[in-house]
Amino acid sequence: MRHLTPCLAALLLLTSSAAFGQRRKVIFDQDCAGPGGTDLQSLLVMIQSPDVSVLGITVVTGDQWRDEEIAHTLRLLEIIGRTDIPVVPGAVFPLVNTREATEVWEQRYGQLAYIGAWDKRWWHEASVVPPLAEGQPHTKPSDEDAAHFLVRMVRKYPHQITIYAGGPMTNLVLAISLDPQFPELAQGLVFMGGSISPQSDDPEFANNPRHEFNMWFDPEAASVVLRAPWKKIVCTTVDISIKTRLSQQAMNRIAASDTDLARYLSRFYRANYMWDELAAAAWIDPSLITKRETRYMNVDLDRGAGYGNTLIWTENDKPKITVQPVEIQVDLDIEKFYEMFVRLMSARTPAAH
Amino acid sequence: MRSRHILIDTDTASDDAVALIMALRNKEVTVAAITVVAGNVGVDQATRNALYTTELCGSDVPVFRGADKPLSRSLEIADWFHGSDGLGDHGYMPTRREAERDHAVSAILKIIATRPGIEIITLGSLTNLALALREKPSLVADVSRCVVMGGAPCCEGNVTPAAEFNIWVDPEAARIVFHSGLPIEMIGWQLSRGSAVFDTLDIAKLKRFGSPLADFTISANRVAIEANKIQTGQIGIALPDPVAMGILLRPGLCLESGDHYVDIETASELTRGMTVVDRLNVAHDPRNCIVWSETLKREARIKICWKLDVERWKALVMEALR
Numbered sequence: 086m087r088h089l090t091p092c093l094a095a096l097l098l099l100t101s102s103a104a105f106g107q108r109r110k111v112i113f114d115q116d117c118a119g120p121g122g123t124d125l126q127s128l129l130v131m132i133q134s135p136d137v138s139v140l141g142i143t144v145v146t147g148d149q150w151r152d153e154e155i156a157h158t159l160r161l162l163e164i165i166g167r168t169d170i171p172v173v174p175g176a177v178f179p180l181v182n183t184r185e186a187t188e189v190w191e192q193r194y195g196q197l198a199y200i201g202a203w204d205k206r207w208w209h210e211a212s213v214v215p216p217l218a219e220g221q222p223h224t225k226p227s228d229e230d231a232a233h234f235l236v237r238m239v240r241k242y243p244h245q246i247t248i249y250a251g252g253p254m255t256n257l258v259l260a261i262s263l264d265p266q267f268p269e270l271a272q273g274l275v276f277m278g279g280s281i282s283p284q285s286d287d288p289e290f291a292n293n294p295r296h297e298f299n300m301w302f303d304p305e306a307a308s309v310v311l312r313a314p315w316k317k318i319v320c321t322t323v324d325i326s327i328k329t330r331l332s333q334q335a336m337n338r339i340a341a342s343d344t345d346l347a348r349y350l351s352r353f354y355r356a357n358y359m360w361d362e363l364a365a366a367a368w369i370d371p372s373l374i375t376k377r378e379t380r381y382m383n384v385d386l387d388r389g390a391g392y393g394n395t396l397i398w399t400e401n402d403k404p405k406i407t408v409q410p411v412e413i414q415v416d417l418d419i420e421k422f423y424e425m426f427v428r429l430m431s432a433r434t435p436a437a438h
Numbered sequence: 439m440r441s442r443h444i445l446i447d448t449d450t451a452s453d454d455a456v457a458l459i460m461a462l463r464n465k466e467v468t469v470a471a472i473t474v475v476a477g478n479v480g481v482d483q484a485t486r487n488a489l490y491t492t493e494l495c496g497s498d499v500p501v502f503r504g505a506d507k508p509l510s511r512s513l514e515i516a517d518w519f520h521g522s523d524g525l526g527d528h529g530y531m532p533t534r535r536e537a538e539r540d541h542a543v544s545a546i547l548k549i550i551a552t553r554p555g556i557e558i559i560t561l562g563s564l565t566n567l568a569l570a571l572r573e574k575p576s577l578v579a580d581v582s583r584c585v586v587m588g589g590a591p592c593c594e595g596n597v598t599p600a601a602e603f604n605i606w607v608d609p610e611a612a613r614i615v616f617h618s619g620l621p622i623e624m625i626g627w628q629l630s631r632g633s634a635v636f637d638t639l640d641i642a643k644l645k646r647f648g649s650p651l652a653d654f655t656i657s658a659n660r661v662a663i664e665a666n667k668i669q670t671g672q673i674g675i676a677l678p679d680p681v682a683m684g685i686l687l688r689p690g691l692c693l694e695s696g697d698h699y700v701d702i703e704t705a706s707e708l709t710r711g712m713t714v715v716d717r718l719n720v721a722h723d724p725r726n727c728i729v730w731s732e733t734l735k736r737e738a739r740i741k742i743c744w745k746l747d748v749e750r751w752k753a754l755v756m757e758a759l760r
Binding site for chain 1: 506509510541544569572574575610614617705728731732
């Protein structure tokens, strides 16, 4: 930038997409556990970006139950003054998988490290919303359900909307069932999910490398969605996600900014991998990713020890059944990613547009 | 007085069509909608068949096209039983009616919400209903009865030794519906066998009616008669969907029933879609309670009809076709 004349720099700013109102459209389909945390922080990456228009947030059970997640999402939007973004209730339960079936599975094959909303450490019924540490929301979710919303929006803006999936894919499989053209009417699918060969000492990943929560929670949904005719599929796996970490130093830099958002984030900070933040940020700025590979992907649906595991192939060895190419992110410019995250979280929230 | 509202979900082929006629001509019920699912034939053909049948009855009931394939498996149809068009390939005239624009799943959600207490009957695979339940699990509270034509309780199946076609086509969907808490009355395939088969005497009687609906029933079931003969050795028309419809319309036609735990096999290829019935109440047994825990925890017993009043049921079918 320092080699450019001020005049040219100004011109570049003017021609940037946001200046012409051509924000990239996204529907944020996710399990929105809160307060804080990777689900809501990735939502914030999208909302805080001046180049992005979040058309709606379709909420699905995953890390927490849907209704609890909706409450956290609504409250966050109130805090940042963006209650114009619709929060749309999605599926309460996965398509086929159940907590009871998981209990039976665990008796046979051993305990899973993480089962989200079904974990007995914080168990409550699906309809219960425990009191929120960040305060109760006053706003309400949409009356429409997620599947109908997704279909309606891609038909309103054909080939313009990216579907960002940061959780189990139940809402997306329901949308495909309602309207088989849904995938091809979207601009593409970006998702965090799957695990191939993560390099880690953490036994959660080392002992069960092909197991990943989002795919496992609703394997049947993931299998249908991954084989659907999307124009493009981009995937952030466990392998690349666990190279990232939200550090206390980064959070201190965010906290130095005098906004309600920064106070919210630092109050609910937990050290964690930046699973979903990376998927969202790399969609906004693909140059964060320094290495990518194309693979074909599906999910193990056999009701045995490998239920929900990630299956991948190359062009040469892929099976005869329909599988789609997936662009898998392999490596990233980690400092650039951290800088982008701190910058977006420290910024003033763009106004409703 | 038409005080009872019903919703029919169907993969309309030969015996579905007879069941639709029974409902549409019955004065005690209002058919709120017909929702169509892939099964016996593809969903577009099944929708045409449903529209054609409503037209034959002079009915303008809305017909909604639904799921074109099972939840996670590929569709396998039963044209070998019903003919390639599902209606015996007798070359019926193209229908003038058209399906509604809404998807069947949207229609099911809306209709249940606006008509609490509605009775549902499913004559095909359970994909549409399972999708509706996944979108809105609470719809269960607004359904007063859910009559399911499907399953082969404690007996042989008609598509594999273990399974009846409707459940076998989409076992994952069946599992969702059976676990949902809906007040299910399961009408197994076996009730339409034996003396319930419309034999040569019954068919001769239908022919003497000379009515368009009786003639349609015979020609629409032409292929089914042959297939039934090969499969069971019995000569005549087996009418599983009309048995279910009869029991929906007149619950007294079910002479014996029991409430049982039922689960659906989704893992095995050998027994895919088997309706496993805990007839002797052994699911609680320590040896079984782990495998059955999902069903036991939901305490959702399924009402299974074990015996049909064949004579009165046949009279009811005849009355609708006269």
